[in-house]
Amino acid sequence: MNYKLILSIARSLLLARWKQTLIAAIGVTFSITMFIALLGFMSGLNGLLDGLILNRTAHVRLFNEIKPSRLQPVMLDTAYKDNYHFIHSVKAVNSRQDIYNSASVLETIKNDNRVLGVTPKLLTQVFYNDGTVDITGVVNGIDPVMESKLFHFGDYIVSGDINGLNKITNSIILGKPLAEKLMLDIGDNVQVITINGDRFSLKIVGFYQSGLQDYDKTQGFASLATTQKLLGKPNNYYTELLVKLNDLTTAPAVAKEYAAKFSTQAEDIQTANAQYETGSFIRTLISYAVGITLLIVAGFGIYNILNMMIYEKMDSIAILKATGFAGRDVKAIFLFISLSIGFAGGLLGLLFGFGTSLIIDQVPFVTQSLPTVTTYPVDYNPVFYIIAAAFSLLTTFFAGLFPARKAAKVDPVIIIRGK
Amino acid sequence: METVLEARHINKYFISPKKVKVLSDISFIINKGEFVTVIGKSGCGKSTLLYILSTMDTDHEGSLLIDGEPMDEKKERELAHIRNERIGFIFQFHYLLNEFTVLQNVMLPGLKLGKYSEAEVKQRAMEKLAMLGIEHLADKRANKISGGEKQRVAIARALINNPAIIMGDEPTGNLDKKNRQVVFDIFTKLARDYNQTLLIVTHDESMAEISNRIIEMEDGKIIS
Numbered sequence: 001m002n003y004k005l006i007l008s009i010a011r012s013l014l015l016a017r018w019k020q021t022l023i024a025a026i027g028v029t030f031s032i033t034m035f036i037a038l039l040g041f042m043s044g045l046n047g048l049l050d051g052l053i054l055n056r057t058a059h060v061r062l063f064n065e066i067k068p069s070r071l072q073p074v075m076l077d078t079a080y081k082d083n084y085h086f087i088h089s090v091k092a093v094n095s096r097q098d099i100y101n102s103a104s105v106l107e108t109i110k111n112d113n114r115v116l117g118v119t120p121k122l123l124t125q126v127f128y129n130d131g132t133v134d135i136t137g138v139v140n141g142i143d144p145v146m147e148s149k150l151f152h153f154g155d156y157i158v159s160g161d162i163n164g165l166n167k168i169t170n171s172i173i174l175g176k177p178l179a180e181k182l183m184l185d186i187g188d189n190v191q192v193i194t195i196n197g198d199r200f201s202l203k204i205v206g207f208y209q210s211g212l213q214d215y216d217k218t219q220g221f222a223s224l225a226t227t228q229k230l231l232g233k234p235n236n237y238y239t240e241l242l243v244k245l246n247d248l249t250t251a252p253a254v255a256k257e258y259a260a261k262f263s264t265q266a267e268d269i270q271t272a273n274a275q276y277e278t279g280s281f282i283r284t285l286i287s288y289a290v291g292i293t294l295l296i297v298a299g300f301g302i303y304n305i306l307n308m309m310i311y312e313k314m315d316s317i318a319i320l321k322a323t324g325f326a327g328r329d330v331k332a333i334f335l336f337i338s339l340s341i342g343f344a345g346g347l348l349g350l351l352f353g354f355g356t357s358l359i360i361d362q363v364p365f366v367t368q369s370l371p372t373v374t375t376y377p378v379d380y381n382p383v384f385y386i387i388a389a390a391f392s393l394l395t396t397f398f399a400g401l402f403p404a405r406k407a408a409k410v411d412p413v414i415i416i417r418g419k
Numbered sequence: 420m421e422t423v424l425e426a427r428h429i430n431k432y433f434i435s436p437k438k439v440k441v442l443s444d445i446s447f448i449i450n451k452g453e454f455v456t457v458i459g460k461s462g463c464g465k466s467t468l469l470y471i472l473s474t475m476d477t478d479h480e481g482s483l484l485i486d487g488e489p490m491d492e493k494k495e496r497e498l499a500h501i502r503n504e505r506i507g508f509i510f511q512f513h514y515l516l517n518e519f520t521v522l523q524n525v526m527l528p529g530l531k532l533g534k535y536s537e538a539e540v541k542q543r544a545m546e547k548l549a550m551l552g553i554e555h556l557a558d559k560r561a562n563k564i565s566g567g568e569k570q571r572v573a574i575a576r577a578l579i580n581n582p583a584i585i586m587g588d589e590p591t592g593n594l595d596k597k598n599r600q601v602v603f604d605i606f607t608k609l610a611r612d613y614n615q616t617l618l619i620v621t622h623d624e625s626m627a628e629i630s631n632r633i634i635e636m637e638d639g640k641i642i643s
């Protein structure tokens with residue numbers, strides 16, 4: 001087939017009806033623009049909301065849960081091996097909450113090449129004392145540098161300085177709502193009573209705000225050393241190891257492996273936060289559904305305009321066929337028309353979509369719960385652009401296919417006779 | 420004598436509204452260089468026959484041979500190619516593509532054939548336009564010229580691929596006396612000077628008179 005000729009005929013037919021063509025192209029442009037803007041915005045929002053939880057959640061968390069031994073003495077006795085054991089009121093005894101042999105476990109995990117990083121954590125329950133009132137809360141013993149690097153801890157410090165935790169002995173960062181409740185400011189000292197009844201005075205070096213108000217009301221962060229001191233424990237006493245992996249999807253497998261290897265409990269992020277993925281999935285689904293619906297509507301517009309064009313151009317089709325153009329040539333001409341509408345409209349749509357995303361990106365969005373965010377989040381994922389481009393060509397192709405097939409079947413005799 | 424076109428026992432029925440036989444047992448031969456006209460009363464089946472001979476209508480009995488080659492088994496695409504290469508068609512109404520210039524209209528079947536480069540096709544198109552005395556219209560839009568001029572453009576287009584035969588369905592039917600004369604002169608010249616084979620359906624007595632042979636039809640049959 002002589003594509004150059006087909007193309008030039010298609011272009012002439014198209015230019016002769018440039019107003020309708022323009023309207024059809026605008027339809028495609030509009031839907032692609034909306035598609036890009038909507039998906040970029042939704043996905044940005046998804047990222048933000050997921051980030052609220054996922055960013056600061058370990059991919060694999062190792063810990064020791066207090067629970068009774070699965071192996072009871074009676075089971076070890078070979079004399080009762082074949083009997084059924086009834087054991088009542090099994091209790092957990094003498095359990096350790098810390099990770100056994102933590103130093104070597106840490107070293108092993110650090111050297112695993114699937115692991116991006118690992119940081120120990122020491123969690124303990126305390127009372128924050130305010131005159132006569134005791135507020136229950138926790139102190140997170142953390143390594144501030146690693147915690148920031150792996151879990152964006154620094155992003156949530158709204159005032160003060162995380163380095164204060166390491167520089168100043170006996171220092172603490174308090175959840176902002178907690179500090180407000182205690183009516184304390186940076187530089188003040190807070191009274192902390194441990195579960196053993198010991199009382200400590202810690203200097204406040206910063207405020208923390210995650211966006212989850214209820215959570216922030218109970219949180220305090222201190223260095224590992226300070227926390228170990230609160231509990232009177234040695235400097236290798238950690239209750240949790242938080243692992244961040246290179247690939248999040250491997251978390252369940254890694255968790256299983258570590259649980260067996262280090263004989264601790266291990267929880268992966270997928271199990272811990274299943275509901276967030278569902279939320280993201282539904283938001284994405286809605287965006288795609290809206291975008292694709294818009295495109296299909298645009299496709300119907302093209303279908304109509306092409307149908308009209310074919311009715312108008314019956315004579316031309318008849319002449320082309322009488323002078324030696326085959327049905328498939330005529331079909332190719334109208335498919336080219338349709339696809340060029342899709343291509344031009346789609347390309348403009350991608351540009352406008354990008355522009356709209358840039359604009360949304362500039363709109364201020366200030367919320368107390370998200371201290372790091374100042375404008376609406378937008379995702380510029382190239383995948384959206386590729387999908388939009390592919391879909392604009394696909395819908396215009398199908399919108400053009402049926403009219404083009406009709407044009408291909410035009411019987412020139414009927415048209416010529418009909419004059 | 421070289422045979423350009425042969426019809427063998429062609430029958431044609433129209434099914435709707437009821438089954439009627441519009442052509443019955445049409446057989447004839449046209450040799451190279453012949454100028455043949457087909458005449459007959461309105462409704463006797465002339466146009467119907469011409470559409471069959473031009474390969475556009477394949478729904479008939481009997482067979483058609485062009486340059487000795489039977490058309491019966493040919494596919495739509497092959498027939499289109501045969502029309503493109505070997506048949507030049509001229510209609511009563513000047514069917515030109517209004518989106519294109521006169522020159523482009525003439526060039527289209529040539530470009531479609533793809534035997535010559537675009538430059539060569541253009542040169543040949545200009546020659547044909549010059550032969551018909553309308554080269555000055557080359558760059559005008561096809562819908563911006565007169566009816567007589569349009570018909571000459573259509574003839575130039577029919578000639579572009581040097582077809583084996585030119586067919587026309589009342590090519591002068593829609594023209595005034597002066598333009599009719601112009602078309603007569605062109606046909607005469609084509610037949611005499613260029614040995615062009617012509618098959619023209621007409622109502623026009625004077626057209627029939629200038630031809631070599633007249634086929635007269637009545638009620639779907641050839642009577643002389």
Ligand SMILES: Nc1ncnc2c1ncn2[C@@H]1O[C@H](COP(=O)(O)OP(=O)(O)OP(=O)(O)O)[C@@H](O)[C@H]1O
Nearest residue numbers: 433434435436441460461462463464465466467468
């Ligand atoms: N599509 C059709 N369906 C049914 N009958 C048809 C159809 N086309 C033509 N006919 C009939 O076939 C017969 C021949 O028609 P045709 O057009 O070939 O006549 P014609 O000789 O060209 O007439 P004219 O000189 O008026 O052009 C006519 O009786 C006409 O009514």
Ligand SMILES: [Mg+2]
Nearest residue numbers: 465466467588
């Ligand atoms: Mg007729």
